[in-house]
Amino acid sequence: NAIVDLQKKISEYEAEISRLNTTLEKLKTGQRSLTSCMEKYESLLSPVRRLPRDVLQDIFEFVCTSVSHDAFLSRNDLPLVSTTPFYLSSVCAYWRDICLSSPMLWTSIL
Structure with a gap:
């Protein structure tokens, strides 16, 4: 019973890690997009x-x-x-x- 509980908990952690990795990738993509946009605006002020x-x-x-x-x-x-x-x-x-x-x-x- 303890092993089943531990396996369940490990699966929950893996699912949460996967969800967080997906969120992290979305955030990194958004950051790259904003950085690119900022560089374009900065070039206009050259x-x-x-x-x-x-x-x-x-x-x-x-x-x-x-x-x-x-x-x-x-x-x-x-x-x-x-x-x-x-x-x-x-x-x-x-x-x-x-x-x-x-x-x-x-x-x-x-």
Whole structure:
């Protein structure tokens, strides 16, 4: 009789542990969802988002026309095509619009 009672109690504990594990997984999923949402909202508050369009355009032009990290020389000492405008224009739709409306960024494209 004592063994049956102990087995019953063990089964109850196992059922409760299973229920709590399910609840824990639901809570972790909710936490991940909220964390992701918070990160998206925080990115909206990024200081670069508050820069006026003309300031961003000036920054992009400076970066693309100066000697950059991707302007390596070939064997013939001819500069290779700068990929910086491509990287900048792939960040987001707003940056792509700025890049595409700035001819100076594309002067290094052969």
